[in-house]
Amino acid sequence: MQVISGKVQKAKKVVLYGPEGIGKSSLATRFPRPIFIDTEGSTTELDVDRLPKPSSWEMLKQQVQWVKQQAGRYGTLVIDTIDWAELLCNEGVCAAHQKQSIEDFGYGKGYVYSEEEFGRLLNMLSDLIEAGINVVLNAHAQIVKFEQPDEMGAYDRYQLKLGKKTGSRTAALVKEWADMVLFINYKTFSVATDKEGKKNKAQGGIRTVYATHHPAWDAKNRHGLPDEFPLDYSHLAHIFNSSAAASQPAVQQPQYNSQQSQQQPPDQAQQSTQPEPMQPSNSGAQPESGSSIPASLLDLMMQHQVKDTEIQLVVSQKGYYPLDTPIANYDPGFIAGVLVGAWPQVHGMIQEARKNLPF
Structure with a gap:
């Protein structure tokens, strides 16, 4: 020992x-x-x-x-x-x-x-x-x-x-x-x-x-x-x-900004030294009807740059709501308890769905 x-x-x-x-x-x-x-x-x-x-x-x-x-x-x-x-x-x-x-x-x-x-x-x-x-x-x-x-x-x-x-x-x-x-x-x-x-x-x-x-x-x-x-x-x-944390060298502070990849051309975004708060697999994705989505879900969608349609797709695949049902029409308890409460699993399903896109 x-x-x-x-x-x-x-x-x-x-x-x-x-x-x-x-x-x-x-x-x-x-x-x-x-x-x-x-x-x-x-x-x-x-x-x-x-x-x-x-x-x-x-x-x-x-x-x-x-x-x-x-x-x-x-x-x-x-x-x-x-x-x-x-x-x-x-x-x-x-x-x-x-x-x-x-x-x-x-x-x-x-x-x-x-x-x-x-x-x-x-x-x-x-x-x-x-x-x-x-x-x-x-x-x-x-x-x-x-x-x-x-x-x-x-x-x-x-x-x-x-x-x-x-x-x-x-x-x-x-x-x-x-x-x-x-x-x-x-x-x-x-x-x-x-x-x-x-x-x-x-x-x-x-x-x-x-x-x-x-x-x-x-x-x-x-x-x-x-x-x-x-x-x-x-x-x-x-x-x-005297602590180990205090002895670490100071470096440039990063910005927690989910819009960063959109503000830069793709080639510049790859060269940036600023780390992203999340690592989305579809950098162009954005909610289309953000004003009608509860803030608790909208914030997570913005962080991961997830589209409304991607949420609707995985929800319909699980049989909760038809594909064409707007997120604003989802039950608030479903949004808070399933989409927000189990967001890592929901986001994982979205990432898997993105891999199967034909483009």
Whole structure:
């Protein structure tokens, strides 16, 4: 058996959470060569590289796979925020099982499916770590009532805004997966405003990062960080400067652009050094009636440059709808649960059909 001694330098798994607007996204921009998956569309004022806002769970997973292929170009993937990604996960689970709500499964079964699907995403993010890409998950905070089993009484504490229902288990998964869980909040203190000390007002408000566990919040780290420090990346830089991901040479940033092959003549497109987010086998294919197709399916069609007629062909071959039925007339549950939910299989069938074209 091979024995590995000493520290192993790897990319880092980081969770940043706190109240809205406190600066989580701004802090994430300081990590090595970041690229954002902006699930809530809130980074428009930041000068960063970002992928299109995912309109489905399948689109989010494909974006993560694309980032993995960019190892050496990007040093950090930032998902902003992971609690909005959880909403996409629940929607995907419901669509796959033809349910209107995660509660419709009954007896907490929906949360079991959601946990399994969310765990697959974390496994994909772990693959990025192995490829040398740091992963930063931004999340909002929520205040919950907490009661320890061996104590009387309850108290409020900050937690990840994941799994707001008691049956959900995604928050625990994320905290266990991460190397660092950093809680960001305003540090305030009260000052008496009367001689008797009965009236007080809050002062301070310095943005502070908390890196260790406290009864009032979740936090952890494996790098000997102080219990608290100001919201400044310089306090974290040494961790990433010594990691394998941070030592990779910076190169020109690619663009995630499904229209690239159309904007260049065929001979120039082949010579381009910019990698495509997808590798379509029919570079001229485009949806003809995009405005009438749900965004979750349209985004996937645009990424892979798939025509309406190609979707209609594979759907008719499986016997779901006649060949001449417009996609806009498909049942929304069928689009979400079959076409979007099983997109890799659908796209595979389209690629096989393209091989059999007479030209």
